[in-house]
Amino acid sequence: MLALGVAQLAGAELRPGWWLAITPLAALGAVFELWVIYLAIWRSSVTPFFVIQVLVFIAIFAFGVRRLPRTGNATALGIWLVLASSSGFFAAIRLVTDKVGTFVSPDVAPSCNVSVLVQCGKNLSSPEGSVFGFPNPLIGVGGWIAVLLVGVMVLAGLKFARWFWIAFNLGMLGALVFIIWLINQSIFHLGTLCPWCMTTWVAVIPTFLLVTFFNLKEGRFGGSARARSIGSSLYSFVPLISLLCFVVIFLLAQVQLDVITRI
CATH class of the missing domain: 1.20.1440.130 (VKOR domain)
Structure with missing residues (x-):
């Protein structure tokens, strides 16, 4: 994700295949982080870092879906x-x-x-x-x-x-x-x-x-x-x-x- 982010900032043209790879990965990451937050709530150890991670993954997923061709x-x-x-x-x-x-x-x-x-x-x-x-x-x-x-x-x-x-x-x-x-x-x-x-x-x-x-x-x-x-x-x-x-x-x-x- 870091490499793709740097490439995007550098003006690289990423083909749809890259977004097809990164989007489900980000969705899975968001699900995993939500699970971590659930465990953290259960153990009363929620931190802002967990919340930020979830928001980052959701943002990447949303951005990836937006960049995918829609037909x-x-x-x-x-x-x-x-x-x-x-x-x-x-x-x-x-x-x-x-x-x-x-x-x-x-x-x-x-x-x-x-x-x-x-x-x-x-x-x-x-x-x-x-x-x-x-x-x-x-x-x-x-x-x-x-x-x-x-x-x-x-x-x-x-x-x-x-x-x-x-x-x-x-x-x-x-x-x-x-x-x-x-x-x-x-x-x-x-x-x-x-x-x-x-x-x-x-x-x-x-x-x-x-x-x-x-x-x-x-x-x-x-x-x-x-x-x-x-x-x-x-x-x-x-x-x-x-x-x-x-x-x-x-x-x-x-x-x-x-x-x-x-x-």
Whole structure:
């Protein structure tokens, strides 16, 4: 970043590829610094230096996005992918931290354990928390970084091939199926509501809907003009559809766990 800053001040013409590299790096840096501030608040050791670092990374990210070439009509999708991936990555990192903490200090409860109902310790220690033989949050750490990169490149106006969008959509479908299974396990088998897991739910559901309806309205599924029109209409209703999904999840949790009384 220092080298690029000096080059910029010296009047060098940086090609878009440089901004494609620096922008996601700055976004990741901002997420990491926000995480550091969170830990600092938890330990009552916030310093102005932490705050300045966050502001610097956010400024670099904003400047980088501004310098990227903008074409196409996917700006809203790109912005959401950056925001969702940042929050999802933050949640995954917190879960990884708590998982590691149980190895280092087995007698200390994870920081996300608020009550018997609202906790992530039971989720992390259960077989459902390591479906593929390693902690599930590691999937989120890698997966959300990929989504972040796609979001930044969408904001840059890059044109992807049809196969890429279909593959990306299938990836989001896999994420949706996985979290639906985890929601079922959490509510009906473990009897808990993991705060960081719920953050991932909130990020995955709208992301899948946006990507799917965006692909539909762009004709990437080979649909007719009517199908594209339906996709365009549904694309604008993603916030409402997502809200309805969250209401359904809450009602299931309320019926099964009596959340309002126990929280």
